[in-house]
Amino acid sequence: MADYLSPGVYVEEFDSGAQPLEGASTSTAGFIGLAQRGEIEGVPQLVTSVADFHRLFGSYLSENEFGEYRFLSYAVEHFYLNGGSRCYVMRVAPTDAKVAKNKADSNKEASILEISSKNPGTWGNQIRIVVVPSSKAKTQIYEVISDKQYRVKNNAGFNVGDVVAFEAAGQKQYNKVVASQDNIIELAEELDGDVTDAGLLPSKVLTTSEFTLHVFYGDEAETYEKVSLNISAANHIEKIVSRSNIITVKDLTDGKDLGVIAPFEVLSGENETVGKFQIALSGGSNGSIAQVTPDVFMGVDRGPGKRTGIQSFIDNDVVSIIAIPGVTEPTVQLSLVAHCENLGSRFAVLDIPREKTKVADVMTHRNIFDSSYAAMYNPWLQVFDPLDKRNIYIPPSGSVIGIYSRSDQTRGVQKAPANEVVRGAVGLDCQYNKGEQDILNPQGVNLIRHFAGQGIRVWGARTTSSNGLWKYVNVRRLFIFIEESIKNGTNWVVFEPNDEQLWARVQRTIDAFLTRVWRDGALMGGSPSEAFYINIGRSTMTQDDIDNGRLICVIGVAPVKPAEFVIFRITQKTREE
Known part of the structure; x- marks a missing residue:
């Protein structure tokens, strides 16, 4: 408590109401892949446009040199084309890639x-x-103090160890500064000849080199x-x-x-x-595709600021959607999904190998995964390649993440990112029909289909989870949004006195936030009481919890589910009955 020692009026401020709780971002993407240039160790780089990506990571990669690993630049381009706002990119490189250097034998x-x-x-x-x-500094010599000491007009910029040049009559004498203080400079060797010059426009000057x-x-x-x-x-x-x-x-x-x-x-x-x-400089090498092994993408954890690949995104707490475009090696994709599950704050978008177009082959790849933190999309998209000036096929993950971001910004994270047009796509690698989707959709494979007069659209919104509670992408991402928002907005609670006053403040804070989420249409129910509940206090905590510093708040929410199957039942009636 404050000390009150003299009579007077004291005005103090204290917090008693709910703290405003800001919603977490859900539309920031993360990408990992090969690029022309860019750091391969450290933290992912923020990219805010396609031009920004090209400045930091170079242009498109050639198919001849990089093959199936060249799709990072295309994914980022189509992420922005489809409505993406910002992303973080981490470059990886083959283990035998080399930097360019100046050669000792010739320079x-x-x-x-x-x-x-x-x-x-x-x-x-x-x-x-x-x-x-x-030269960073020059001055004139006013006086010779001793054989090697000289009083100068201004010794600023003359540092101990600097090489200096005394110039007079077109001739230069090189020397080195031993001491420099109070407009007195001591040199390593004595200067020859008359070195003083007190003129307004000196002809003899001492300069750094x-x-x-x-x-x-x-x-x-x-x-x-x-x-x-x-x-x-x-x-x-x-x-x-x-x-x-x-x-x-x-x-x-x-x-x-x-x-x-x-x-x-x-x-x-x-x-x-x-x-x-x-x-x-010479000797720089992109490395060989043979050295692009799964561990290159999975990354190495050498500690903060020295992580690579997927591990580098541990240092980033902003990204909420992540992909490795075109890399369909199961080991890499499973590592990415595990990364998302361990953090609990981001969602993985997975590609299916381009050659796997038959239903049985697609299911073979799909059956490797079971996670509510990932979704899988097929087939690949036909787009124009600015490098080769022709149409090529690219993995859909970059475009899909752009659609996630676009849907979040226009409708909200509660809207399933489906029945959305894929911008920039002129065709599909293969066209699935309704019968084939009847098999793939219930298994969690989201197809991209072409509809006459409606363009190319994402026609699925399922995760790869076998748990029916988490089968929809928007449900998992809504919970990520709510969990991250509450976690980020309640740091002020830590180390506060764990009593009824704090419980009431926490309840009011979360109630105000969830009420806003409900009003935005993200929760079911005709009223806030139907949409969510918040329990905190003696009903959720024992004395042992309180004694051990635990504050437990139980929150239940009723997320909206997408109308995946729209059914109109029509009958024939001749009169009102």
Whole structure:
């Protein structure tokens, strides 16, 4: 309690009512797959448009090189085409993929700096680096204090270890800074001749010696001005270039003394009068398809920020729908489904192998799975390929996730993402009829069908679960929405006094949220009391629960179910009876 020590009026604020509870996002997608470029370790990258994807991960992949693993870029494109809003993408690469580097046997700078592309791929072979000499600071010498100490006009920018050049009458003397403080600079060696110049426009100047790095890749360009090889300086090349999206730089000198030679000359072997020199990278490789094994997609958990593949999405708590487009290896798909089940906050969209079009073959693949956190779609979609300028077939997962997102935004997560037009699809790999769907639909295979005058539509909304309570996609996703919203919006409850006052506040908070969900049409019932109930207090907790710090709230909701079978019963009547 506050201390009241002197007479007066005290105004205090306290929370007694319900806390507003915001609904969790359900339309953020996650994709995993092969790409031209992009990080293969760390956290998934946010992508907000197709152009954003191409900037971060490159363009379309060729069928000859990447075969059945090339569909990530197409999936992301059709995700946005079908109404997707945002997604996170994680790139994977074959185990034998290599980064492009500067070669030590042909470049002098390679013995000083190891420059490599930011991540593996042949894209790195197109990187071009131009180095030009530059200087971050210059000053004039006012007084010679001793053989190696000089009082200057301004010592700002002159750091210990910097290579400097004293220029007079067109001649340069290179030296190194030993100490720099209070406008007094101490050099490693004594400067020759008369070095003082107190003129307003000095003809004799002491300058630092650095270089500027220009990095080019396609339409991208990065410039890192006035970087140094002085490992103790704030502008050391490793520190400055670490923010690059194109290259990484490693200083191989380990801080050893390079002498009093200009950094430009150390790297190029030529005098600064040359003006510039170029560095080319080579040796980048996309790897071989033979090395794209299931473990590449399943990923490795090396700890926070160092995870790969599916494991990298553990660090992401925003994604609610996820897919690995075109990858139909059962081991990978089962790993993705297990990931969704373990987190309980996201839903997997699975593709069926393109060659499996017969009902029996489709069922063979379908029977591998039993989960309410996944849905399966078939057949593949015919779309236009901007790379080969022809129609190709792509897996439906990217388009379907876009439809999930579109349906969530226009109707709400309670609406089954079915009977929706698939935008951008000009045909189907095969056309199923009603008899075939009569077999596949009850088993949880959602077909995409073409209807005359109605276009190509998603014509199923079932999960792969054998539990009848969770057979509809929208029911599972509605529960994910409710659970995540309540979990995110009730963090304030933790460590609060576990008493009747807290129970009442929690009940009011959840009641207000579920009432809004009911008004949006996500719950059955003519009134909130018919749509849901909330039990909290002595009816749900024992004294042992309270003594052990547990607050237990039991919530029941009545989700709406889709009208999957619409039946009109018509009879013939001659008169009113």
